Amino acid sequence: MLAYIARRVLATIPVMAVVALFVFSLLYIAPGDPAAIIAGDQASPEDIARIRESLGLDRPFLVRFGEWTWQIMHGDLGTSIFTNLPVTTMIAQRFEPTLSLMAITLVLAVAVAVPIGVLAAWKAGSFIDRAVMAFAVFGFSVPVFVIAYLLAYVFALELDWLPVQGYTPLSEGIGPWLENLILPAIALGCVYIALIARITRAAMLEVLQQDYIRTARAKGIGQQGILFVHALKNASVPIVTVIGIGIALLIGGAVVTESVFAIPGLGRLTVDAILRRDYPLIQGLVLLFSFIYVLVNLLIDLSYTLLDPRIRY
């Protein structure tokens, strides 16, 4: 078991190395002169030279990559071109809103998606099943910012139930914090709910056909007991896997959701970084998000042994 954990943890290193190499090499393999593109159309030759120097583009690739990797290992993601602040500082300032948004979305999505997926599988072929499947197709098709604007328009502007935009830190009370994040979490969660509900339904359909479910029914175990104890537990591995893969959707969606709802988080920071073509900041954000994604999926891999005792390493 310990050996397995060690092996899985070590296996993430090459993955992160590829991400780092890729993000770094882009500066060198991108067509045209990245320094000129970053500097913009109105830049003077001196500006371009300054940016080229600050990105290290004037020195050989391997030397620069070595230095850069060394820096990252020491927790230094470089300096923003635009603000001249360390990238780590800028990220740290914006971390809380994004973490809050993702945590609420995750809880909300799992709390909604798993029950409706179970219900759809139980009542397979019924009106409820069709409704859940139709919702799933819509969830995949309506882009996150469309849902975001729709929700903001109906619940914030027309009905005035919730604030339109903005963010209140958790330190100022859980009520205002939650109030500001409810609509963004629903908007961000829609596609995630669709994904989880669909896989829950598929996994449950598979499990409900098993002999032990019939046995449980024959023993007189109630419907709820069968669904949630016998079936859901055995269907949990694919569901949990998809929850982990779906984190990528949340990260991508957060960029948009935070823009619509004016939440000062990492997504908003990403958008600002693009508009200013602040490549060191973008590099840092891509690395950070990929790291979170890889880490979450590593934890999920390791959780399989808890969910399914048959899995032994």
Next chain:
Amino acid sequence: MNAPTPVPPGVTVAPALGDLFAPVKPRRGFIGFLWRHPTIAAGGALMLLMLAMAVFAPYLGTVDPTALATTQRTRPPSAAHWFGTDMLGRDLYSRVVYGARVSLTVGFAVATLASIVGLAIGLISGFSRFADAVLMRVMDGLMSVPSILLAVALMALTRGSVGNVIAAITIAEIPRVSRLVRGVVLSLREQPYVDAAVAAGTRAPMIILRHILPNTLAPMTVQATYICASAMIIEAILSFIGAGTPPIIPSWGNIMAEGRALWQVKPFIVFFPAVFLSVTVLAVNLLGDGLRDALDPRMAKRL
């Protein structure tokens, strides 16, 4: 053989029974196929409608989508401007209709390019252990970057153009195809008919062409439709956050990006492109779901 039994006098014959079950006449041909797969019919019809709109944009009562009319800014929908006008007085109906061109071009181009490159990578890694080890590590790395962020990073270093948007989204989508193809190739390699072909002395390229490639087409077609849908959403998101197609080109994402600042007072600017984008993506997804059910009966009705 079936000579009617002679009826003795004084006996009446019961009337012949009608068929208990009317013979099922399955509809055949293309119409029958669509009849059995209503999602393909619905998705395909919507898709054709959007395609027609994009192709015939100049003949659909549109004006120049970039023509400015500074005296008529942010007008609500009216008879003169069906969808209203934006903050530069441009006709939103024309912009939305022309916007279909960008979305569909990006969707189809990304689906095609990602399929071709992904297919090549998948085939190579399915057949060469060494290449597999290297390529799959690279794909693992690419897959661990959320695709929107990957596209964002690529767009940050290039000048905004439709071609660059297509390239950026394609790179983000390639790992999905190559993983799929590799999986199919690895399972097909174990099939008896491939062994038989090897035993018969068929060369590797011929095996790939005749036995492997045709079997990857069905799952790849399904995957390509999903990639098309996802590419259209990513294009809109990139444009929306200002990292996509240049603002001069009317794309649905750009129109929404321009309407962003005014969405609380003039929601129609965001509304119309949003509806068109959602309907188009829905059409492609329906098509994908329908194709999946039709091409892979084992998966049908499960997911």
